[in-house]
Amino acid sequence: MREVSFEPGEAIVTQGARDDDAFYVLASGTANVVVDGSTVKTLVPGDPFGEVSLMYNTERTATVRAAGTSKCRAFELKRERYDLVRAAQADADARRRLDLVSASPTLRALDATTLRRVAESAEPQRYRAGETIFVRGDVGDALYVVEVGIVSVHAAGGEEVRRFGVKDVFGEVALLNDDGRRTADAIAATDCVLLAITRDAFTAIAGPSIKAALHGADIANVPLFAHLDVKQIAALAEATRLVKFSDGDEVIRAGMPPECLFIVDEGTFEEVVPPSLKLIATLGSGGFSRVFHVTARVLIGTNGAKVRRSYALKVVPIEQMVKNNVVHNVRNERDVMMALDHPFITRLHACFKAADHVYYVLDLIPGLELYWCMQNFEFSERGAAFYVAQVVLMLEYMHERQVSYRDVKPENLMLANDGYLRLVDFGLSKFLAPGERTFTFCGTPLYLAPEIWGHGGHDKAVDWWALGCLAYELASNGTLPFHGETQGDIRKKILNEPVSFDGAAKRFSPELRALVEGLLQKNQHKRLGVLRDGAGGVKTSAWFRDLDWIALARMEYPPPFTPDAAGGSKEALRITPRDQELVPPPSRECPMYGDMFPDF
Structure with missing residues (x-):
C-alpha cells in the first residue's frame, strides 16, 4: 500500500465513478461519506472504504470527501494488488480448512x-x-x-x-x-x-x-478413474477382490500379461526400476527443471524380449520445489497426466524420485514449438483452424475427465514431426469437479480470462477463453486480442474493452469473428464451450463447417506442413557433467528429502 494525502474538501472517491480502482484505509484526519448529496457517515483513522466497488466490480456507491481543516492521509491499495491479496487469502483459507478436515x-x-x-x-x-x-x-x-x-x-x-x-x-x-x-x-x-x-x-x-x-473411495482416489461417476465407481468396486501379500512377495513382474491392476489398501510396495536410462542429449531447461533425451530398456511380451525406446526425461530438484513452494504442483501434475491418454496429449509413462530429484518419463516429441512456427511461418485461416480444432479436442477430452488445463498458449503446444500438435507442461492443470471453482491466480496474463483477474474464483471455462485468444493469435500471425505495456494495462483491457478486429484481424472471416466473440465472452456463463452443448457448441461453429472431427481425431488429415519438411530444427544443449550425474540417477535414495513424495 502507498500513502496518499488529500486537501480538505477534496473527493477521494466519487459516487458513480468506474475508473477509480483503489481501496483505502484512513490514516489520519477525517472524511465524510456522502450519498446523493447527504453526509451519512464520518470516517476516522483506521476505517477502510472503497472495497465494495472492487469486490463487485461496480461503480462507486458513495462519495468520500476529506473533512476538517487540514490534510487527511490514507493508505491506498490498487485493484490489481487488492485482487491478488483477496484471492491468495481465499485460497489459503480453503487450503487450511481442507487440510484440517x-x-x-x-x-x-x-x-x-x-x-x-x-x-x-x-x-x-x-x-x-x-x-x-x-x-x-x-x-x-x-x-x-x-x-x-x-x-x-x-x-x-x-x-x-x-x-x-x-x-x-x-x-x-x-x-x-x-x-x-x-x-x-x-x-x-x-x-x-x-x-x-x-x-x-x-x-x-x-x-x-x-x-x-466411503464405498469405493479407494477406487475414486485413483487418478485413472477420476472421470468416472458415482455409479461407475460403485460398479467397479463390486468387481474388486482383496489379495494379501507377505513381505518380499512379487506382485508384478516385468513382461507379465496385464490381467489386472492393483490398488494399495494397506501396507507399502516397492517399484524396482532397473538403471537402464541412457543419456542421449540435453533438450532444454525451464524454471529449475531440465529435460533430456534418453533411451530405456523396455521388456516386451512374456518372453522377456528387450528393446530400447526413446523418451523425454524431465528432472526437477526437490530442493527448488521446496524453496519455491510448489511441492503440491508436483503431485498434481503427476496425477493429472496419469489420468490422461489422448493422441494429442503428451503421455507420462512413469514418475519416480531419486537422488533428491523427481523424474518424469514422458513421450519424446521430435518437432517444434507452435510459437516458433508462428513466428517463422504465416498460417492461412484454414491452417489456423486445423490447429485450433486439435486444441478443441484436447480440451473436450480433459474437461470430460474433470481437468482444467489453465495455460493454453502456443508455447505449450508442440508441432510434432507428423504435423499434429501435442500438449505439454501440465504444471498448472487441476482436477475440478462440476460446479467447483478454484481461486489460484495462475496462467499467462495475455491469455487470462476476466474471472481469473477477479476474486470470485474460476472453473474450466477459462480454457475456452484462452482458446479464443489462441485462435485470434494464430489467424492473425502473432497478434493477441488484448495486449498492453504492463500487466495492469492488459487486465483493464480484458475486463473492460470488447475484442477488437483491427490490424491483421481485419481480414478475419465472419465465421472466425463469431467464434472468437463467443469464446471471448466476458461473462463465463455465456461463453462458448460452457453452454448446454459444451464443447459441441464450439465444434458446430461455422468456422469448422468443412471439418471431419472423426478424421481429425484419427490424424487422417494431411497437415499444412511438418517441421521436417519446413526445415525447422532446434539444436540440443551441451551435456554438462552435472547432467551426467543425474542421468541415470546414481541411486533411488534421497538423503535430504527421503520423507517427501512417499508414493513416488
Missing part, C-alpha cells in the same frame, strides 16, 4: 470433491476455556475438527481420558449412527476454535450414510 481417518477416505465440499460446509465455533462442548448422553449431531486450542474428553466418572489438539477430529460417531449418543463429555481445556460439520450438512453432500459415501 482431511486429518480425519474417517473423512479423508472420501473422494476429493466430496471432501472439499464437506470442508466448505464446516462452521467455526468458538469456546472459552472450561466451556462445555457436549455432554454424555446428548444426541450427536456433529463432528468437530480442532482448528485452535485443546479439547479435554472426560469419562462418566469425570476422569480425563483423552485430549485433542489442532487437526484432531472427534465426534465421528454422530455421522455413523442415526441415533448415536455421546459417550463422554467434551470440554474446552483452552480457548478453542472448532470446525463443526453437522449431520445434515454431511448427508446432504455425501449421502445418507458415511459407509455408503
Whole structure:
C-alpha cells in the first residue's frame, strides 16, 4: 500500500465513478461519506472504504470527501494488488480448512470433491476455556475438527481420558449412527476454535450414510478413474477382490500379461526400476527443471524380449520445489497426466524420485514449438483452424475427465514431426469437479480470462477463453486480442474493452469473428464451450463447417506442413557433467528429502 494525502474538501472517491480502482484505509484526519448529496457517515483513522466497488466490480456507491481543516492521509491499495491479496487469502483459507478436515481417518477416505465440499460446509465455533462442548448422553449431531486450542474428553466418572489438539477430529460417531449418543463429555481445556460439520450438512453432500459415501473411495482416489461417476465407481468396486501379500512377495513382474491392476489398501510396495536410462542429449531447461533425451530398456511380451525406446526425461530438484513452494504442483501434475491418454496429449509413462530429484518419463516429441512456427511461418485461416480444432479436442477430452488445463498458449503446444500438435507442461492443470471453482491466480496474463483477474474464483471455462485468444493469435500471425505495456494495462483491457478486429484481424472471416466473440465472452456463463452443448457448441461453429472431427481425431488429415519438411530444427544443449550425474540417477535414495513424495 502507498500513502496518499488529500486537501480538505477534496473527493477521494466519487459516487458513480468506474475508473477509480483503489481501496483505502484512513490514516489520519477525517472524511465524510456522502450519498446523493447527504453526509451519512464520518470516517476516522483506521476505517477502510472503497472495497465494495472492487469486490463487485461496480461503480462507486458513495462519495468520500476529506473533512476538517487540514490534510487527511490514507493508505491506498490498487485493484490489481487488492485482487491478488483477496484471492491468495481465499485460497489459503480453503487450503487450511481442507487440510484440517482431511486429518480425519474417517473423512479423508472420501473422494476429493466430496471432501472439499464437506470442508466448505464446516462452521467455526468458538469456546472459552472450561466451556462445555457436549455432554454424555446428548444426541450427536456433529463432528468437530480442532482448528485452535485443546479439547479435554472426560469419562462418566469425570476422569480425563483423552485430549485433542489442532487437526484432531472427534465426534465421528454422530455421522455413523442415526441415533448415536455421546459417550463422554467434551470440554474446552483452552480457548478453542472448532470446525463443526453437522449431520445434515454431511448427508446432504455425501449421502445418507458415511459407509455408503466411503464405498469405493479407494477406487475414486485413483487418478485413472477420476472421470468416472458415482455409479461407475460403485460398479467397479463390486468387481474388486482383496489379495494379501507377505513381505518380499512379487506382485508384478516385468513382461507379465496385464490381467489386472492393483490398488494399495494397506501396507507399502516397492517399484524396482532397473538403471537402464541412457543419456542421449540435453533438450532444454525451464524454471529449475531440465529435460533430456534418453533411451530405456523396455521388456516386451512374456518372453522377456528387450528393446530400447526413446523418451523425454524431465528432472526437477526437490530442493527448488521446496524453496519455491510448489511441492503440491508436483503431485498434481503427476496425477493429472496419469489420468490422461489422448493422441494429442503428451503421455507420462512413469514418475519416480531419486537422488533428491523427481523424474518424469514422458513421450519424446521430435518437432517444434507452435510459437516458433508462428513466428517463422504465416498460417492461412484454414491452417489456423486445423490447429485450433486439435486444441478443441484436447480440451473436450480433459474437461470430460474433470481437468482444467489453465495455460493454453502456443508455447505449450508442440508441432510434432507428423504435423499434429501435442500438449505439454501440465504444471498448472487441476482436477475440478462440476460446479467447483478454484481461486489460484495462475496462467499467462495475455491469455487470462476476466474471472481469473477477479476474486470470485474460476472453473474450466477459462480454457475456452484462452482458446479464443489462441485462435485470434494464430489467424492473425502473432497478434493477441488484448495486449498492453504492463500487466495492469492488459487486465483493464480484458475486463473492460470488447475484442477488437483491427490490424491483421481485419481480414478475419465472419465465421472466425463469431467464434472468437463467443469464446471471448466476458461473462463465463455465456461463453462458448460452457453452454448446454459444451464443447459441441464450439465444434458446430461455422468456422469448422468443412471439418471431419472423426478424421481429425484419427490424424487422417494431411497437415499444412511438418517441421521436417519446413526445415525447422532446434539444436540440443551441451551435456554438462552435472547432467551426467543425474542421468541415470546414481541411486533411488534421497538423503535430504527421503520423507517427501512417499508414493513416488
